[in-house]
Amino acid sequence: MTGKPLNPRGTKYDKWTFPVFEMGVVGRARYEYTTGQALGRFLAGLKEGKILGTVCDKCGRVFVPPRMYCSYCFREVDRWIEVKDEGVVVTAVMSYIAADRSRLKEPVAVGVVKLDVPGYKFDDHFFPGLMHYLCGFSEDDVKSMRAFGARVKARWKPPEKRTGSITDIECFEAVRP
Numbered sequence: 001m002t003g004k005p006l007n008p009r010g011t012k013y014d015k016w017t018f019p020v021f022e023m024g025v026v027g028r029a030r031y032e033y034t035t036g037q038a039l040g041r042f043l044a045g046l047k048e049g050k051i052l053g054t055v056c057d058k059c060g061r062v063f064v065p066p067r068m069y070c071s072y073c074f075r076e077v078d079r080w081i082e083v084k085d086e087g088v089v090v091t092a093v094m095s096y097i098a099a100d101r102s103r104l105k106e107p108v109a110v111g112v113v114k115l116d117v118p119g120y121k122f123d124d125h126f127f128p129g130l131m132h133y134l135c136g137f138s139e140d141d142v143k144s145m146r147a148f149g150a151r152v153k154a155r156w157k158p159p160e161k162r163t164g165s166i167t168d169i170e171c172f173e174a175v176r177p
């Protein structure tokens with residue numbers, strides 16, 4: 001019983017130490033974000049230094065990253081919007097997990113940033129927030145919650161180094177008054 005892929009992922013088991021049930025695969029279950037098109041445009045926007053989202057005018061929600069459908073109203077969103085690359089840290093944690101899921105020796109600050117949306121006040125848009133690295137925040141800033149509510153701005157890679165990825169933004173750093 002070796003060498004035979006058991007499931008669509010191709011996982012191989014060399015020996016059984018647990019009961020195994022083999023089930024026929026019905027179709028191919030794929031998990032795909034419903035927003036392939038939207039995400040593509042979002043990533044292209046990042047390359048140009050723009051953060052794009054979509055708006056559902058029925059409930060007022062702004063989606064960043066954008067979605068094509070409002071999952072609250074079950075309808076297509078109405079329009080695109082360019083949001084600011086600046087906002088407020090709504091929550092933050094220290095993370096020992098790198099982007100490739102390896103464990104870091106020193107933790108990094110990660111937070112959810114609620115970005116400013118032109119034409120909206122802070123509280124009148126339902127904005128889920130963009131998660132990203134926070135630079136310049138110490139472990140103590142996070143643990144004492146001083147980082148919460150801080151105004152931050154995206155630190156962009158230089159245009160020639162951008163690839164159309166969320167990492168075109170290196171991190172969000174505190175806005176110094």
Ligand SMILES: [Zn+2]
Nearest residue numbers: 056059070073
């Ligand atoms: Zn909606």
